Amino acid sequence: MKTFQVVPEICMLSTVDEFLKEFAPGENDLVFASRGTQKRHLGGKLGAATVIDYREYGQGEPTDLMVEGIVAALGGKTYDRVFAIGGGTILDVAKLFALEQLSPVTDLYQKKFPAKKAHPLILVPTTCGTGSEVTNISILELTKLGTKMGLADAALYADQAVLVPELLKGLPDRVFGASAIDALIHSVESYTSPKSTPFSRTFSLRAMDAIIAGFLAIEKDGLAAREARQGTFLLASTYAGIAFGNAGCAAVHALSYPLGAAQHVPHGEANAVMFAAVYEAYKKKRYDGRLAELMQHITTLLGTSEDDAFPQLMALLDKILPKKPLAGYGVKEADLKDYTDIVMTKQGRLMANNYVELTEDDVLGIYQKLYHQS
Numbered sequence: 343m344k345t346f347q348v349v350p351e352i353c354m355l356s357t358v359d360e361f362l363k364e365f366a367p368g369e370n371d372l373v374f375a376s377r378g379t380q381k382r383h384l385g386g387k388l389g390a391a392t393v394i395d396y397r398e399y400g401q402g403e404p405t406d407l408m409v410e411g412i413v414a415a416l417g418g419k420t421y422d423r424v425f426a427i428g429g430g431t432i433l434d435v436a437k438l439f440a441l442e443q444l445s446p447v448t449d450l451y452q453k454k455f456p457a458k459k460a461h462p463l464i465l466v467p468t469t470c471g472t473g474s475e476v477t478n479i480s481i482l483e484l485t486k487l488g489t490k491m492g493l494a495d496a497a498l499y500a501d502q503a504v505l506v507p508e509l510l511k512g513l514p515d516r517v518f519g520a521s522a523i524d525a526l527i528h529s530v531e532s533y534t535s536p537k538s539t540p541f542s543r544t545f546s547l548r549a550m551d552a553i554i555a556g557f558l559a560i561e562k563d564g565l566a567a568r569e570a571r572q573g574t575f576l577l578a579s580t581y582a583g584i585a586f587g588n589a590g591c592a593a594v595h596a597l598s599y600p601l602g603a604a605q606h607v608p609h610g611e612a613n614a615v616m617f618a619a620v621y622e623a624y625k626k627k628r629y630d631g632r633l634a635e636l637m638q639h640i641t642t643l644l645g646t647s648e649d650d651a652f653p654q655l656m657a658l659l660d661k662i663l664p665k666k667p668l669a670g671y672g673v674k675e676a677d678l679k680d681y682t683d684i685v686m687t688k689q690g691r692l693m694a695n696n697y698v699e700l701t702e703d704d705v706l707g708i709y710q711k712l713y714h715q716s
């Protein structure tokens with residue numbers, strides 16, 4: 343049986359002030375927001391809430407060590423609602439703090455104890471990428487296991503996902519590029535997932551259309567086009583979140599996680615590195631059905647021929663976010679076998695959604711191809 347659901351209530355507001363008035367975070371609330379977000383958007387308006395900046399607990403994308411550091415810093419302090427205002431990684435961390443028990447977090451991710459929701463959870467994205475605000479998934483780097491892992495559980499759904507386009511203003515180019523490409527890949531991987539349904543594919547296509555049209559406009563008119571479309575990009579990333587929250591992501595994400603964990607490459611950029619090679623590998627093994635439909639759709643969006651569609655899309659993405667061969671990120675050729683082992687043994691949740699089964703040799707072949715060539 344295939345199912346489709348959107349669990350959080352989706353609240354749409356125009357400005358941060360409207361959000362603060364509506365939700366009034368204050369005493370008894372736990373708020374996750376980086377120092378930068380606090381300064382840019384929230385300046386002193388969080389009342390007596392307990393505010394956590396996860397960057398005080400470690401560098402880069404979140405790890406089990408950061409989460410345990412925050413648990414220790416809270417020292418058993420009680421709280422009511424949990425808010426997260428930030429990028430997908432902050433949202434993913436905050437989801438864990440809405441649970442009754444989250445530590446030891448490595449055990450939680452390995453399902454050694456159940457996830458039980460204990461606090462209302464309000465998620466407010468400040469990037470247009472992860473769609474985390476509408477999914478039941480939290481991704482964390484588990485340092486002991488040497489990879490990122492996803493925990494998918496109904497207890498991780500937000501109660502409310504709040505969309506405020508104003509929060510996207512002033513995003514650095516690379517953060518915008520990585521997050522919007524991540525959203526595009528969510529829409530593509532969910533479209534070709536065997537778990538997709540007519541409902542999820544509708545959200546995938548709407549996201550894909552808006553993001554590719556947005557990238558073409560940015561290619562032509564630069565930042566002005568991006569700023570004019572920040573509300574559209576935010577909606578598109580939420581559509582893509584709804585699509586992959588139901589149909590799942592697949593090998594592009596699975597192969598990107600060892601790179602992200604080992605070389606601290608931002609999530610969207612690591613996905614961009616894997617994107618073309620994974621779809622070429624699918625295409626070589628079986629080109630039909632949903633994969634052929636996807637290519638025809640991209641062909642129409644770009645107004646090109648079917649053979650040129652994917653290379654043209656990749657050239658467009660490179661203008662939004664230039665990427666490098668794996669060697670350029672500091673990966674050693676000897677690491678590729680280890681990356682492959684991690685994918686095959688730890689990323690079964692994602693690899694189950696591949697359009698065509700990819701074997702260990704296929705995965706190693708993709709990494710080898712990307713080693714010298716981006």
Ligand SMILES: [Fe+2]
Pocket residue numbers: 472524525528595609613
């Ligand atoms: Fe992603």
